[in-house]
Amino acid sequence: MAGVRKAFGANVVLSGVDLTVDRGECVVLIGASGSGKSTLLRCANLLETVDDGVITFEGEDITDPRVNGDEVRSRMGLVFQSYNLFPHLSVLGNVTLALRKVHGVSSAEADQRGLAMLDRVGLAEKSKARPDDLSGGQQQRVAIARALVANPRLMLLDEVTSALDPELVGEVLDLLSDLKSEGVTMVLNTHEMGFARDVADTVCFLHDGVVHETGTPAQVIGDPQQERTRAFLSRIRA
Template identity: 60%
Template structure:
């Protein structure tokens, strides 16, 4: 059984169609990179998977359950999915450690001591142990994004969604965040990334999807998409960004 499947997913805001007949299958340990111009639907697709947006048509299934059914408890589904946003979205009134332990304690029922131990282990691994007692506004952008990744990983998610997580970072900070993602991919974490980092997608992804005007115009292994894309629109996009 695939971990995640989308079939005929459609999403519109009024008359503007943002996702149009999107179908995609993701297996355990896949690393799927969504590429395409800004406004092509990448972020909306991730938000629909995380049930932050309702879809207008189609089916999304996760771990064999149809999660796009409006009767599904979205909070229960999100407890198994981690999402990291471009703007970090850390709680400003909580310390880094408190940000990282909140969901394990409140959603998963993990004890305060166990949640703190797990969080500190990850913070140490990502070079943030000495920042644990600080509030997010005392951290650099790269540190905040690493803290957001730690917060997502503290829940031990089955699926990790990353939405343009390097877009708001200074160029010198992009590499340090991508190295963490690269390590998680190597460890077998299943993830879907919306990204403009083509070198990263080419090196790390198991599967690349090119989105254009809300449709997955082309998908396949990186070796195929980046060296011999079938669609002219894909070739135009890659000539611009590579």
């Protein structure tokens, strides 16, 4: 991602953002609400069209208007804070829907892969349940399983714990830690500084749509050099 700019009318949300994500890396975006973190993820997934700059994914300029956005998104997994599960489908039905409808996988193979993925996130026994029968943490793990089941090259996670009760946050963060240890490439935004410190390879601090500081967790969280970064971390810790 190089020089990415995105505005909604007169409101400039991203202003010349540069970001590099290596294969197998976990990049955590931090910053106050409205700093541009969610918009950055939506631009990376082509849910928003950038006004300027280039986003390269697997060697391809995906901001080229000739690019098939659906094909690009099929190689990424995107998880929202609000789960976005279909209430009329079972847990397994939610996990396998894109496999069957988008990727053309047979129902039998989709179910097999879906059950294996639910087992991976600790919810195999809930495969026949409806989303409303699950806790928030379980619903978010189903949403992550749905994004993972198609073996995406990149996972984008948008504040996936912010809608959860505090006692449920840990189970989702534990799952993300496991994914990191398995080499899943991830970009996520979060206010969970402990997770960012312990799991991230790179931490990127955004303020008013600009990257003010980037580096290892020890650098950005442990010894921030920019005054805006220090002020943000002080508010979070308070």
